[in-house]
Structures are given as structure tokens and as C-alpha cells.
Amino acid sequence: xxxxxxxPKTLKExxxxxxxxxxxxxxxxxGERLVERVLCExxxxxxxxxxxxxxxxxxxxxxxTVPNVGPTVASLDVTQIEEIYEIRTMLEVSAVTSCxxxxxxxxxxxxxxxxxxxxxxxxxxxxxxxxxxxxxxYKTIFDAGEKSVAWDLVEQLNGRIGQLRALTLRTHGRSxxxxxxxxxxxxxxKQHDEDAAAQACKDHLKQAKEIALQQVNSLNSQ
Amino acid sequence: xxxxxxxPKTLKExxxxxxxxxxxxxxxxxGERLVERVLCExxxxxxxxxxxxxxxxxxxxxxxTVPNVGPTVASLDVTQIEEIYEIRTMLEVSAVTSCxxxxxxxxxxxxxxxxxxxxxxxxxxxxxxxxxxxxxxYKTIFDAGEKSVAWDLVEQLNGRIGQLRALTLRTHGRSxxxxxxxxxxxxxxKQHDEDAAAQACKDHLKQAKEIALQQVNSLNSQ
DNA sequence: TTAATTAATATTGTATACCATCATACAATA
DNA sequence: TATTGTATGATGGTATACAATATTAATTAA
Numbered sequence: 001x002x003x004x005x006x007x008p009k010t011l012k013e014x015x016x017x018x019x020x021x022x023x024x025x026x027x028x029x030x031g032e033r034l035v036e037r038v039l040c041e042x043x044x045x046x047x048x049x050x051x052x053x054x055x056x057x058x059x060x061x062x063x064x065t066v067p068n069v070g071p072t073v074a075s076l077d078v079t080q081i082e083e084i085y086e087i088r089t090m091l092e093v094s095a096v097t098s099c100x101x102x103x104x105x106x107x108x109x110x111x112x113x114x115x116x117x118x119x120x121x122x123x124x125x126x127x128x129x130x131x132x133x134x135x136x137x138y139k140t141i142f143d144a145g146e147k148s149v150a151w152d153l154v155e156q157l158n159g160r161i162g163q164l165r166a167l168t169l170r171t172h173g174r175s176x177x178x179x180x181x182x183x184x185x186x187x188x189x190k191q192h193d194e195d196a197a198a199q200a201c202k203d204h205l206k207q208a209k210e211i212a213l214q215q216v217n218s219l220n221s222q
Numbered sequence: 223x224x225x226x227x228x229x230p231k232t233l234k235e236x237x238x239x240x241x242x243x244x245x246x247x248x249x250x251x252x253g254e255r256l257v258e259r260v261l262c263e264x265x266x267x268x269x270x271x272x273x274x275x276x277x278x279x280x281x282x283x284x285x286x287t288v289p290n291v292g293p294t295v296a297s298l299d300v301t302q303i304e305e306i307y308e309i310r311t312m313l314e315v316s317a318v319t320s321c322x323x324x325x326x327x328x329x330x331x332x333x334x335x336x337x338x339x340x341x342x343x344x345x346x347x348x349x350x351x352x353x354x355x356x357x358x359x360y361k362t363i364f365d366a367g368e369k370s371v372a373w374d375l376v377e378q379l380n381g382r383i384g385q386l387r388a389l390t391l392r393t394h395g396r397s398x399x400x401x402x403x404x405x406x407x408x409x410x411x412k413q414h415d416e417d418a419a420a421q422a423c424k425d426h427l428k429q430a431k432e433i434a435l436q437q438v439n440s441l442n443s444q
Numbered sequence: 445t446t447a448a449t450t451a452a453t454a455t456t457g458t459a460t461a462c463c464a465t466c467a468t469a470c471a472a473t474a
Numbered sequence: 475t476a477t478t479g480t481a482t483g484a485t486g487g488t489a490t491a492c493a494a495t496a497t498t499a500a501t502t503a504a
Contacts, residue, residue: 010289010457035484046459048270051486055234055274059281061374067232068466068485083371090312149305152283153375232486257455268488273457290456290495 015043016053023062023073024162030075034063060159076160078216084157085209091150092138092205093198098145100189100197107144111137111186119179127170137182141189164212171215181207237265238275245284245295246384252297256285282381298382300438306379307431313372314360314427315420320367322411322419329366333359333408341401349392359404363411386434393437403429 019039022028039050054071057063063071076084099107114137121129142151158165181204188197241261244250261272276293279285285293298306321329336359343351364373380387403426410419 012457013289033484037484048458048460051270052273052277055277056281059278070485079368080371083369086316087313087372087375090316091309094308094312146301147305149302149379150309153309157371234486259455270487270489292456292496
């Protein structure tokens, strides 16, 4: 990265980020009411800021607002979760395929670097770091495949299942399955084998979906 | 409808709708600055409301905000437009396929009814009505296919190319091509022929995409 | 005249106070 | 027990204030 284009970070941005994380980390239960004044105190900002944040989250469908009642943390049913993984599969397969067709050496070495980072982070049980690097790896793939719109959608969908993902990593984090599948994707890209890349990507997501659904079941039955 | 379950419409909602329409109808040029004060006057609401609306549009990617400068109407490049149609194709094909597999008589008669409405509206050159009915028809398809998440995304993507769509209808509105393709989709659904439905859907979108790109070119060269 | 600086003005970001309306929990009553 | 008030609190919305930053106009230098 040569220059960091934008960065006067505004209070609203940081507050929004904090709220997003709090929801993803499960600090608010699905269905829980978000009371403006409480959030003001907790984040130390004014109601103005909180309200704008909530509008943003609302439009991201991370919270659901009922007029005159207020916002609550959105919850997903199993059908929606399955659909999210299904759509992610379409989008990611499309990106991975295109990336396999176009990737140059620079992209490939970048992917391998991130893979190293991820393995390392997982060895040290640093889940957050692994997640962050995985995201960077995928962004590289989408960039190389020239799928900027798809990337936005994937990020959005991931946001909606953020709670699940955090949970999944907490319980399945040190599993070696995930990285293996990732490696398969990278290998296929390296060899410009579009079909193999697509298949590896499908496998990867199928597994992720299964773990997520498992997670949901254990949550619901508990 | 026995009871109107709809929530009380809030000022913010109506203002948001107006802004969305204004953008879609091209009343604001891409890249144009949206000044809060001006919008307040124009819509007759307070700054708070306007700001909340802008946050919403921002998250919908209809406007781009630079801190301390303000929001501007987002613009799309050709690559992104192509990608949007590509993604819409994936999502709609998925929905149409699933709908063809599951549709019962009620759904089918509903689809046929909407088709009638659309033909009628087009005959009378009532573009807005045709658009609105087309949307309802698609919503019926997505509902029957149980693709609520995909529907949200399609709506979002359509919002981002709203300007183009309005333009397209204005110039190609009375073309009989569009409805014909729609009819093919409905026929395939009626016969529960998933493959034919998928193919008809692909054709439909391919054509829409071509018209849109043509539109973009004439805009850029002009 | 044109370029560069500086002063003036707008606009955004944020905070705060205020009010009307609606929702909910609780108490009083029938 | 069921109903009706009533108190309380939250939200939707408005208005105002002010610092920080952008933009524009005005002024000065080249």
C-alpha cells in the first residue's frame, strides 16, 4: 500500500465499528433491545452519533428497528443461514474462478504469504489474527478476479453471520481442516486450474456451512 | 387483507424514499454533492432526519461520504455494472429454478396475473407501473423459491443501477422484447421445467445487461 | 495577468435541550 | 379476574450551538 487515501476518522465510524464488533462477538444477544441512552453512556458519545450508527446497522440488517419501540439485534433462522452460505458459495466460486484465470505471480505470492500468516496464527491459537488474515486473503482473490461488487456483498453477508463465525472459530479454531482447504484453493489458482479452484472453494464453504449449522443446532437445543 | 400490519410510517422513511427516487430518476447527477441544508429545505425535515437518511444511502452505496466534506451521489463504472448483472443473473437463476421446482397453482396464477398487469401497463406506456409490477412478479418468484436473502441483495443491486433502469425504460420501454422473455420464464415455471426456467432467466438478463451497457456507452460518449 | 496567500464563508461533526407520541409496566377499580 | 387509568421511559423529531474543516472570495505577490 503506497498511500492511505482516506482517514480522518470520525467518532461515528469508531462507534459503529465498536458496535459491529460487540454484536459479532455476541455481547448482545439476538433479539436484545438496544437502548440509545445506554449505548451513549457505554461508548461515551452523544445520542446523535448513536442514532446514526443504528441507522447504519439497520440498513446492514444487523439490527431490526420497530418504529416507536426501537432497535433490536437481528436474528437469523436456519433457512436464512443456509441461504447465506449458498450465496457466498456462488460469489466466492465466481471470484476464485476468475482469479485462477488471471492471477499473476505477484498475486500468487501474496496469497501464499497470507496462508503462512494464517497457519502461524492458528498454531498460536490467535483466532482473531487468523480471521483477519483470512479476510485479507479473500480480498486479494476478489481483487485479482476483479469482483469488487461481489466482495462488498460477501462482506455484508459475513457481517450478518458474524456471531456464528466467532462462535465457530472459538470451538473449531484449532481444527486443521479449514487451512487445508484454503491451501487447495491456492494451489489450484497457482496452476491456473479454474475447475479445481472452483471445486476446492465449494468444498471449503460446504464445510463451513456444516459447522455453522451444527453450531446453530447446539445453540437452539441448549 | 384483514389488518394492515404495516408499521406507522416515519418521517425518515418517507424522506429516504424520496431521496432514493430522486437519485434513481437522475435528479441528482452522479458525483453531485448532497448538501444537508439544501435537502432539509427541499424535503421539509430537520437535519437529523436527513443525516439518518444519508447514513442509510451510504450503507446502500448509493452515496459515498468523505469525512468533513459530505456525501456525493455514487457513480458506477462499466466493470461494476457488468458485475452487477452477472450477480443478478446468479441470484435470479437460483430463485427461478427453485421456484420452478416448488411453485403451486396459487403462485402460478399470481405470476400470470402480474404478467397481465405488466403487458397492460406497457401498452399504455405506463413505465412506472410496469416497473412496479415487474418487481412484484419477481418478489413472488423469490418468495416461492424461499430466497429471502437473495431477494434483499437483488433489490440492493437494482437500487445501485436505478438510474440506468429508469433510463432504459424511458428509451426501450415499449419494446416488446422484455415481456416476451418474462413470459418464457413463467411458462417454464408453470411446467416445472427448472432448466428451461433458468435458461429463460439468463436470456432475459443478458438482454437487460446489453441494453444497460448500450445506455452507458451512449451516455459516456455524449 | 496569473499565481500564491490569506481572509471570509459554508458545511460538516458532534453535543445538548426539548417536546410530542407511543409503549409498557403497574396500580386502581369494577 | 378483567379492565381501565396512570406513571414512566423510550423513541421520533426539532432546534440550537459550536469547533473543526472545506471551500470560496479577496487580496497580495510575482
